[in-house]
Amino acid sequence: xxxxQDAYDAALDHYTRRVLGLGPVRVLGSECxxxxxxxxxxxxxxxxxxxxIGVAGGATRPATGYTFAAVQRQADxxxxxxxxxxxxxxxxxxxxxxxxxDAVLLRALATGRVDGADFFHRLFTRVPPARLLRFLxxxxxxxxxxxxxxxxxxxxxxxxxAELPWLPRRPHTRTHPGVRx
Numbered sequence: 348x349x350x351x352q353d354a355y356d357a358a359l360d361h362y363t364r365r366v367l368g369l370g371p372v373r374v375l376g377s378e379c380x381x382x383x384x385x386x387x388x389x390x391x392x393x394x395x396x397x398x399x400i401g402v403a404g405g406a407t408r409p410a411t412g413y414t415f416a417a418v419q420r421q422a423d424x425x426x427x428x429x430x431x432x433x434x435x436x437x438x439x440x441x442x443x444x445x446x447x448x449d450a451v452l453l454r455a456l457a458t459g460r461v462d463g464a465d466f467f468h469r470l471f472t473r474v475p476p477a478r479l480l481r482f483l484x485x486x487x488x489x490x491x492x493x494x495x496x497x498x499x500x501x502x503x504x505x506x507x508x509a510e511l512p513w514l515p516r517r518p519h520t521r522t523h524p525g526v527r528x
Contacts, residue, residue, distance in 0.1 A: 349381060382412040386450035387516070391436055398425065398437055406440040410449040411483040417441060445485030448492065451508045460503035473498040 350358070355377075363369045389405030392398050400406060406417035417440040428435040439446075455461040470479060474495050481487045482495050496504065 349379065355379075382409065383407055384409045384453060386446065386453055391439075398435060400425070400437055404437060404440065408441060408445065408449060408483065408485055410452040413484045416484050416486075441485040444489070444492065447511075450511055451504060454511055454514070455500075455503055455507040458507065460507060461500050466499060469498055469500075470495070 359374070360372075363372045383402065386409060389403065390399060391404055393403075398404070400421040401418045402414060404421060406421055407414040408417070421437040421440055424437050425435040441449075452461070452466070456463050456466075470482075474482065478487065478491055478495065482491065487495065
């Protein structure tokens with residue numbers, strides 16, 4: 348659930364003044380959005396010639412919010428398929444492994460086994476920036492995923508990963524605000 352505007356303003360004020368030590372800051376503009384934090388699969392097509400990309404097409408990593416690079420990959424795949432004379436149904440935006448890791452983190456957060464703020468603090472302070480950015484976008488290799496995983500609460504994450512295959516999957520039924528079905 349999104350925070351109120353006052354709560355966002357208070358958080359921004361705290362971060363800029365106390366964390367960054369910037370002093371008074373003037374906000375010139377703002378934007379807001381909602382990250383669909385679900386591991387449900389998104390439909391890649393909504394009509395015979397309408398193909399979903401971006402948030403509506405599952406490009407947003409639910410555990411990290413990263414979207415832009417995945418949209419670029421989706422658009423590139425569609426262009427290549429069109430050039431080849433094929434039906435341009437975009438492939439899934441993220442690998443099975445990246446989607447599985449998202450499902451584990453979302454479940455760990457939902458059960459309270461992992462504290463979100465602590466989890467991301469560990470990632471951002473213990474993982475080299477280049478690897479972290481690849482990880483957040485779902486573009487790391489298996490050995491890099493394992494190295495990142497060792498910087499997280501290992502036992503709670505392993506427990507969650509072990510139970511996940513036994514849980515029922517729910518289909519994605521809500522659209523992102525502003526996206527029509």
